[in-house]
Amino acid sequence: MNVPTRAKALGGLSLLVATGLLAGCPSTTDGVPQAPDAACLGDCDATSPDAPAPTPTGTDASCAPSCPPPLDESALGTWVLGSPTASGVTLSLLPKTAVEVYLEAGTSPGQTSVKSDITRGPGGAPLVTTLTGMPEDATIYYRVRLRPPGATDFSTSKERTFHTARKAGSTFTFTVQADSHRDENSNLDIYRRALDNVRADTPDFHVDLGDTFMTEKFAKTEAEVVDRYIEERSYFGRTTDTVPLFLVNGNHEGEVGWVFDGVTDNLAVWATKARLRYFVAPTLGGLYTGDDTTNPLVGRRVGYYAFTWGDALFVALDPFWYTETKPRRGGEGWGFTLGEAQYRWLQRTLEASTAKYKIVFAHHLVGGLDDARGGVEGADLWEWGGQGATGADEFATRRPGWAKPIHRLLVDTKASAFFHGHDHLYCKQDKDGIVYQEVPQPSHPGGNAAVTAAAGGYVSGTILPSSGHMRVKVAPDKMTVEYVRAVLPTAETPTLKNGSVADSYTIVPR
Numbered sequence: 001m002n003v004p005t006r007a008k009a010l011g012g013l014s015l016l017v018a019t020g021l022l023a024g025c026p027s028t029t030d031g032v033p034q035a036p037d038a039a040c041l042g043d044c045d046a047t048s049p050d051a052p053a054p055t056p057t058g059t060d061a062s063c064a065p066s067c068p069p070p071l072d073e074s075a076l077g078t079w080v081l082g083s084p085t086a087s088g089v090t091l092s093l094l095p096k097t098a099v100e101v102y103l104e105a106g107t108s109p110g111q112t113s114v115k116s117d118i119t120r121g122p123g124g125a126p127l128v129t130t131l132t133g134m135p136e137d138a139t140i141y142y143r144v145r146l147r148p149p150g151a152t153d154f155s156t157s158k159e160r161t162f163h164t165a166r167k168a169g170s171t172f173t174f175t176v177q178a179d180s181h182r183d184e185n186s187n188l189d190i191y192r193r194a195l196d197n198v199r200a201d202t203p204d205f206h207v208d209l210g211d212t213f214m215t216e217k218f219a220k221t222e223a224e225v226v227d228r229y230i231e232e233r234s235y236f237g238r239t240t241d242t243v244p245l246f247l248v249n250g251n252h253e254g255e256v257g258w259v260f261d262g263v264t265d266n267l268a269v270w271a272t273k274a275r276l277r278y279f280v281a282p283t284l285g286g287l288y289t290g291d292d293t294t295n296p297l298v299g300r301r302v303g304y305y306a307f308t309w310g311d312a313l314f315v316a317l318d319p320f321w322y323t324e325t326k327p328r329r330g331g332e333g334w335g336f337t338l339g340e341a342q343y344r345w346l347q348r349t350l351e352a353s354t355a356k357y358k359i360v361f362a363h364h365l366v367g368g369l370d371d372a373r374g375g376v377e378g379a380d381l382w383e384w385g386g387q388g389a390t391g392a393d394e395f396a397t398r399r400p401g402w403a404k405p406i407h408r409l410l411v412d413t414k415a416s417a418f419f420h421g422h423d424h425l426y427c428k429q430d431k432d433g434i435v436y437q438e439v440p441q442p443s444h445p446g447g448n449a450a451v452t453a454a455a456g457g458y459v460s461g462t463i464l465p466s467s468g469h470m471r472v473k474v475a476p477d478k479m480t481v482e483y484v485r486a487v488l489p490t491a492e493t494p495t496l497k498n499g500s501v502a503d504s505y506t507i508v509p510r
Contacts, residue, residue: 068148068149068150068151069148070147070148070151070153070155071097071099071146071147071148071155072155073144073146073155073157073158074096075095075096075097075099075146076093076094076095076096076099076101076144076146076157077093077094077095077096077233078093078094078233078234078236078237078240079091079092079093079237079240079241080092080233080236080237080240080241080245080278080279080280081162081240081241081242081243081244081245081280082240082244082245082246082279082280082281082282083244083280083281083282083283083288084162084163084164084165084204084205084244085132085164085165085283085286085287086136086137086164086165086286086287087132087133087134087135087136087164088114088130088131088132088133088134088140088164089130089131089140089162089164089244090128090129090130090131090280090283091103091128091129091130091131091144091280092126092127092128092278092279092280093126093127093128093129093144094124094125094126094127094230094233094278095121095123095124095125095127096123096124097123097148098120098121098122098123098148098149099120099121099123099127099146099147099148099149100118100119100120100146100147100148100149100154101118101119101120101127101129101144101145101146102115102116102117102118102119102129102144102145102154103115103116103129103131103142103143103144103145104116104142104143104145105131105134105140105141105142105143106140106141107134107135107138107139107140107141108141109141109159110141110159111141113133113134114131114132114133114134116129116130116131116132117129120149126277126278128280134164135164136164136165136167137163137164137165137166137167137170138163138164139161139162139163140161140162140163140164141159141160141161142159142160142161142162143156143157143158143159143160144156144157145157160241160242161242162242162243162244163204165287165307165309166204166309166310167310168310168311169310169311169476170310170311171310171473171474171475171476172203172204172309172310172473172474173201173202173203173204173471173472173473173474174203174204174205174206174207174309174472174474175198175201175203175205175206175207175243175469175470175471175472176206176207176208176209176361176419176439176469176470176472177194177198177206177207177208177209177439177442177469177470178208178209178210178211178250178363178419178420178421178422178439178440178441178442179209179210179211179212179250179421179422179424179439179441179442179443180208180211180212180232180235180441180442180443181211181212181214181252181441181443182212182214182231182232182235182443183214183217183218185444186441186443186444187443187444187445187467187488188235188443189488190442190443190444190445190467190486190487190488191235191442191443191467191486192235192238193486193487193488193498194442194443194467194468194469194486195235195236195238195239195442196238196239197468197469197484197486197498197499198239198243198469199238199239199242199243200499201471201484202242202243203243203471204243204244204309205243205244205245205246205309206239206240206243206244206245206246207245207246207248207314207316207361207419208236208245208246208247208248209248209250209361209362209363209419209420209421209439210247210248210249210250210251210252210253210363210421211250211251211252211253211363211421211422212232212247212250212253213225213228213229213232213252213253213254213271213274213275214228214252214253215228215252215253215254215267215270215271215274216251216252216253216254216256216259216267216271217252219254219267219270219271222265222270225254225267225270225271225274226270226274226278228274229274229275229277229278229279230278233278233279244280245279245280246282246314246316247275247279247281248316248317248318248361248362248363249275249303249318249320249321249363250320250363250421250422251320251363251364251372251422253271253275253320254267254268254270254271255268255271255272255275255301255303255318255320255321256268256320256321256323256326257320257321257322257323257324258323258324258325258326260321262295262297265297268321269297269298272298272301273298276298276299276301276302281301281302281305282302282305282307284300284302284305287307287308288305288306288307289305289306289307289345289349290302290303290304290305290306290316290345291303291304291305291318291342291345293341301321303318303321304316304317304318304338304342304345304346306349308353308355310474311355311356311357311474311476311509312355312356312357312358312359312416312474312479313349313350313353313355313357313358313359314359314361315346315349315350315358315359315360315361316361316362317338317342317346317360317361317362317366318338318342318362319336319337319338319362319363319364319366320363321339322337322338322339322342323335323336323337327372329370329371330370332382332388332389333367333368333372333378333381333382333383334367334382334383334388334394334398336366336367336368336372336382336383337366337383338366338383338406340401340402343399343402343406346406346409347403347409350409350410350413350415351413353413356476356509357416357417357474357479357507357509358410358413358414358415358416359415359416359417359418359419360410360415360417360418360419361418361419361420362418362420363420363421363422364420364421364422364423365378365379365384365420366382366383366384366406367381367382367383367384367385368381368382368384369381369456369457370457372422373422373423373455373456373457374423374456374457374458375420375423375427375429375436375438375458375461376429376430376431376436376460376461377457377458377459377460378457379407379431379436380407383395383398383399383405383406384405384406384407385405385406385407385408386404386405386407386408407431407432407434410434411432411433411434414433414510415434416434416435416479416507416509416510417434417435417436417437417479417481417507418434418435418436418437419437419439419470420436420437420438420439421438421439422438422456423438423452423453423455423456423458424440424441424444424452424456424466425438425440425441425449425452425453425456425458425463425464425465425466426438426439426440426449426462426463426464426465426466426468426483426502426503427453427458427461427462427463427464428461428462428481428503428505429458429460429461429462430461433510435481435505435507436461437470437481438456438458438461439469439470440464440465440466440467440468440469440470440483441466441467442466442467442468442469442486443466443467444465444466444467445467446465446466446467446491447465447466448465449463449464449465450463452465462503464483464502464503467485467486467487468483468484468485468486468502469483469484469486470482470483470484471483471484477508477509478506478507478508479506479507479508480504480505480506481504481505481506481507482501482503482504483501483502483503483504484499484500484501484502485497485498485499485500485501485502486498487500
């Protein structure tokens with residue numbers, strides 16, 4: 001419940017006073033709290049602009065609230081920004097205790113021009129607040145104001161920043177990671193190092209390409225699914241208090257059509273609900289288009305989406321929810337599919353965009369080589385490329401009524417790059433004017449890149465081992481793509497440093 005405008009004007013008054021819930025204090029008229037007598041003001045320690053006036057002599061003790069101690073920002077738990085727009089952003093907190101919060105923000109340090117509504121919730125549950133009313137293409141300085149229920153004063157968090165959606169012609173940076181896994185092959189210290197490197201890049205936003213929560217591999221119950229999502233917030237939270245996060249599902253997230261049957265409350269439902277509850281999906285309408293279907297078990301998934309930021313169109317795909325039968329290793333790849341609705345949305349989105357750059361994200365190709373591996377090596381196959389196992393063009397019979405294979409659609413609409421994960425290495429390839437970029441793991445202690453590439457079917461391109469992330473600077477005349485290494489202090493050498501650029505290339509508008 002949001003406090004009405006008149007109630008906000010009461011400033012530092014205790015919520016209980018403001019809502020007339022204390023014995024002897026003023027009640028409401030037409031649902032709007034009435035300002036209390038001076039005699040009903042509490043005698044709390046004034047530490048903020050919202051503090052009440054000192055208690056006058058002769059205060060009615062029955063009206064004076066008991067003021068809980070103030071909270072500092074550690075009570076807010078992990079912070080995750082998401083769904084940035086031209087005028088604001090959404091913040092998901094995971095407070096440790098019951099709390100009331102609002103956001104205040106401005107376009108310069110310490111300045112406040114906009115405040116959000118007050119939101120409140122219990123400890124241990126996500127608390128989501130949306131800030132609007134800020135200017136487009138601006139660095140926004142924001143603070144969280146917080147207090148325990150029943151308190152008078154709001155404490156203030158330290159100031160943080162984010163950037164609203166860019167105008168065409170603006171230069172900006174975004175970052176990408178894939179396959180953090182957090183399994184027996186991951187080093188969590190390296191993962192933290194990679195996320196700290198992302199923060200140091202000060203990107204406008206960060207894209208994760210999946211196989212992150214790993215519920216399909218490790219979670220057997222809904223509680224275990226929720227635990228995986230909450231745990232991942234503690235890693236992403238190293239950067240997502242200032243860098244909005246976009247999630248792209250992987251095959252190990254559990255949001256897969258071969259598990260979802262439309263009836264059973266199972267892993268696919270648990271994983272979808274956890275993602276929507278503990279992270280911020282793009283809010284469709286305005287800046288974002290995408291999956292607007294509503295499912296009776298999970299609501300609106302927003303499993304695929306697109307948005308324009310500056311001179312670039314960004315498109316995130318989901319080849320898992322609509323794949324109803326799990327493709328088996330050694331079998332053909334026609335089983336993987338976007339589904340007709342997503343395919344037609346993708347076609348409309350790419351054909352309608354006039355952006356200088358068109359960038360597509362997915363965990364892996366829709367088909368690919370065996371086990372959906374590979375980059376350009378699998379780009380001619382199945383729904384992605386149209387060919388069957390013999391090399392014959394089977395697209396018209398396998399996807400009747402569809403215009404063309406996905407790769408041909410990307411070529412014809414002048415897509416710039418396809419970022420994908422799944423194969424746990426860095427590999428930059430080119431095909432028909434499109435960059436195919438396999439994104440390295442941010443959490444792997446290293447290894448033999450040649451062996452990893454061979455396992456994924458890679459036979460060409462610039463191949464390098466993990467770990468690290470991708471940093472992309474988008475400017476009107478070119479897009480600069482860099483592989484930024486994540487290296488622990490004990491593993492650094494004269495030629496391998498944390499934060500160093502292992503490979504770099506440019507893409508120009510097509």
